[in-house]
Amino acid sequence: MSALRLTLISRPPARVDLSPLTAQPLAGRSAAEIAALPLVLGNRRVRLDELFRVTGTPGEALEIAGSDDRLDRIGAGLAGGSIVVEGDAGAYLGQRMTGGSITVSGHAGAFAATGMKGGEIRVAGNAGDFLAAAIPGDHQGMQGGLVLVGGNAGDRAGDRMRRGALLVTGSAGDYCASRMVAGTIAVGGRVGRSTGMAMRRGTVLLLTPPAGLPPTFNACGRFPLTMLALLARAWRGLPGPFGALPAAGLTVRRFMGDLANDGKGEVLVRE
């Protein structure tokens, strides 16, 4: 059974909201129904087939070919199945998704994985600001699942994150893990300023030493934490450095904070 394949005909003149694709299951619907799905383009409504060429069979799998950074809300609220994005994704990729998987071969825009509760998102390129964060007004950012970014993440990655794992292979911008409540964030490269600002609990693992941490973090010494072996086992096989963490012998310097906000969070820096 071939997946439903939507090929973008040309770069759309305005932003497109693709959340209707995940609002209801696609399986069982005819090609004509899919083609007639109403999408919002900028401030007007268009039929899906005005923007995409539709091939394949509607089912659990969806492919978006020739994708563009103007395609917002891909996989928003996804509960199961898979979405493969060939190209870039716009803002709000996988927002509030609860299950299934999304892979993006290019970059993802701002607010990817915000409020995500389960499932898996893999972005080969970079992700924009507010990755796995809380959108304004929400109390919680990412609340479950796994996000793996092959490139860099923008500012505020993991803001108000509550549960789940956010893995950034490259570097992360400023305020990474700010206001974090719980969960795990790992960054392979550099982090920007004010990492962990106002974080309450949770773990941030840095494979590259940061230029600095906020003054409200306390150095607590070097540890060969057992928990790291568990993390390594859970992530084994993922592409990039996190899939290749040693099962034993990993030592980290541990910083506790933010002391201005309970101070039960930790930033672990690999030696």
Add this chain to the structure above:
Amino acid sequence: MLLRLAGGRVYDPAHGVNGEIRDLYVRDGRIVAAPGPDERVDQSYDLTGRVVMAGAIDMHTHIGGGKLNIARAMLPEDHRSDPRARSPLTRGSCGHAAPGTFATGYRYAEMGYTACFEPAILPVNARQAHLEMGDTPMVDKGGYVMLGSDDFLLRLMASGAEQRLINDYVAWTLHATRCIGIKVVNPGGISAFKFNQRRFELDEKHGFYGVTPRDILRVLSRAVHELGVPHPLHVHSSNLGLPGNADTTLGTIQAAEGLPIHLTHIQFHSYGTEGARKFSSAAARIAEAINATPNASCDVGQILFGQTVTASGDSMTQHRNSGLASPKKFVVMDIECDAGCGVLPFKYRDTNFVNALQWAIGLEVFLLVTDPWRVFLTTDHPNGAPFTTYPHLIRLLMDRTFRNERLGLVNADARALSTLASIDREYSLYEIAILTRAAPARILGITDLGHLGTGATADITVYRDEPDRERMFSTPEYVFKDGELIVRNGAVVKVTWGRYHTVEPAYDRGIERRLKEHFDRYQTIRAASLQISRDEMAAFGHGAEVRTHPCRRGTP
């Protein structure tokens, strides 16, 4: 242009018309007598089998003013999860519990409502409240201005000022703020809260001014009566939400000393202390007192299960309940040293003992108050539930089987404590027309709304007579405003802006000198700046007419 609405079943309690088949005629926005045989009818609607009522009136709904804006700002999730797309005719808007002004107006009209009254306008916020209401399309508007915790009144009372001066101040406030009635919220309690009192009983002295809530109720109800303001003093009693507050409520009724008094959202004030959890229904006692006191009326403030937001001037209560906010966020604040407000989102749950009992208590009040002219259908929008739940509430009142089905689903301990299952009463369409049309117009002193007699404003709602009353009242077939079709099959077909309703009781302008001194010394703006002129008012509402209703002075 002469319009005929032919053959509908008409419910017009103001004239004792109970489901008679009648033709209605409308000319120039008013209902007119049947024309002679020579007159040409320009347009006719065949309403055979339809139910015809006047446009519904919500006499207590928080649709504008400072605290609603705080609620809107605090709840972005409420807005983004409930968008309302624009159409060629209507503007985009959003919001479930604290909707924007456009969504508010459209949705009210789509349910057959044609007039709404905002019950808590602070004098210092009046201009902003009117601006917001002016931006609320479709419906007529009016407001009750809040007194009772303001320093000027409390000072006057503490200094032993005569009633005449208080009357002048009340009248000046009504003029200045362009409102139609006086509201008192937790009498004196909002001020007492600032003096560190966290509970304020009916006969407890204010820590600084030395006056009691009972004193405040007495002088304000007397002022409203002596000024001849048609709407009785609109009272949000002390001790809202506290177990055992039924005693306070009964005391509040007595505090009016025989003068008219309206007790608002009485469901929140009808609690006893019986049972293992020391929380029980006192609806029977309260209803009995209302039944026995012809000068008292009430609206219910029914709660319905689901997410909403509570927005109240009662900062003392809201501060007490702040830990119950869901989602966890709240605002309790002073407003320009004049009063206060508290806003906290809340989720009523049918599995929760307290919420389930509150639900039952509200329904018990509805069903045990025998005179439908003195009990009004409200959810205290948005405090008990958003106003969009009214059709559901009407079905609960009209359909005993449905009501008992719902009762079967709520918390079992609450169900065991409630007498609701034993109440057989079902409201009739005639009684619903009283609750939602005739009685609100009468208690507000608006003579040309809420009925279908000759000369009435042609605000008319036409329903299909469906056995599912929730469906019936959700999507009226036609709604006419001032004789024009504004809603068809529950969708807006024409946008209008309604009008304002105000009163302007006469008073001695000597009070203005004292007010100027007080405002210059203590307040954030001048007394003169607080006053809203008629012209200004007209400019707020897309050219809406400001209609002033007569006051008949009572005996001093």
